[in-house]
Amino acid sequence: MKGIIMCCVAMLPAFEISGCTHRTSLPPVTINSPAPIRQYPPLAAKPAPNVPLFTTPPTIAIEPPNPWKPDAELRDWEYIVIHHTASSTGSVESIHELHSKKKDKSGNAWLGIGYHFVIGNGNGMPDGGIESTFRWREQMHGAHAGDTKYNQKGIGVCLVGNFENDPPSEAQLAAVKKLVGVLKAEYNIPGENVQGHRDVKATACPGKYFPMSEVAAAVDLPVMLGATSPQAPVPSTKIELARE
Ligand SMILES: [Zn+2]
Numbered sequence: 001m002k003g004i005i006m007c008c009v010a011m012l013p014a015f016e017i018s019g020c021t022h023r024t025s026l027p028p029v030t031i032n033s034p035a036p037i038r039q040y041p042p043l044a045a046k047p048a049p050n051v052p053l054f055t056t057p058p059t060i061a062i063e064p065p066n067p068w069k070p071d072a073e074l075r076d077w078e079y080i081v082i083h084h085t086a087s088s089t090g091s092v093e094s095i096h097e098l099h100s101k102k103k104d105k106s107g108n109a110w111l112g113i114g115y116h117f118v119i120g121n122g123n124g125m126p127d128g129g130i131e132s133t134f135r136w137r138e139q140m141h142g143a144h145a146g147d148t149k150y151n152q153k154g155i156g157v158c159l160v161g162n163f164e165n166d167p168p169s170e171a172q173l174a175a176v177k178k179l180v181g182v183l184k185a186e187y188n189i190p191g192e193n194v195q196g197h198r199d200v201k202a203t204a205c206p207g208k209y210f211p212m213s214e215v216a217a218a219v220d221l222p223v224m225l226g227a228t229s230p231q232a233p234v235p236s237t238k239i240e241l242a243r244e
Helices: 002-024 028-032 092-100 148-153 170-187 212-216
Strands: 079-084 117-119 130-132 154-159 194-196
Touching: 079 148, 079 170, 117 170, 130 170, 148 154, 154 170, 170 212, 194 212
Parallel strands: 079 154, 079 194, 117 154
Antiparallel strands: 117 130
8 A cells, every 4th residue: 555655656747747748739858948949040041032932934035026027028128217296195096087188299198197106195095005007017108207218218106295395205215215126126227227307307306305316226125015006906098009
């Protein structure tokens, strides 16, 4: 009897330790030995916050180098001539309507919009949206420069806006630089042949606030422009060919 009592007393501390351990589920070494934690500073083990483990390819990888490539046989382009509409609103359609009423020196009606590209400002067309016209798709001469050489050899690009009053929007500037960069690269047009309308005719076009030298120096950079819409519908009115 005495032996049994002593045995039970001796076992009590063992039960207490065991019970405590089960309730907390923490191993004794963690509670009593903080030293190992100091060996692994949590900050040192974290990856740099701005370095992603995986990256997706940039969007430009799927963008064709020249989204405006025409199906028609290429014309021998030598110049790019930049214009503004000198109006606060405008679109391919509205310019087409205006130009369709014009007549050349011989009295023949224009074929329609005289430019090859129009870049919108948010009033009539998306801000920075680029639309090609039937003249570009069919690789036809332009009716924009007031000079035969530049109409025959120059790609006419018109931005909606009056840049005698205000500069083009950021989206328009990015769009025209993108377009000019692609056209220069694609058709081997040197920067000095990217000209404002005022460089080839006595006019204020494209306005004193248009950054002509900055645009002429544009190169084709891998920039994705969400507003770009080269596939947008454009009037393709067929009128008898006229001298413009
Ligand atoms: Zn002009």
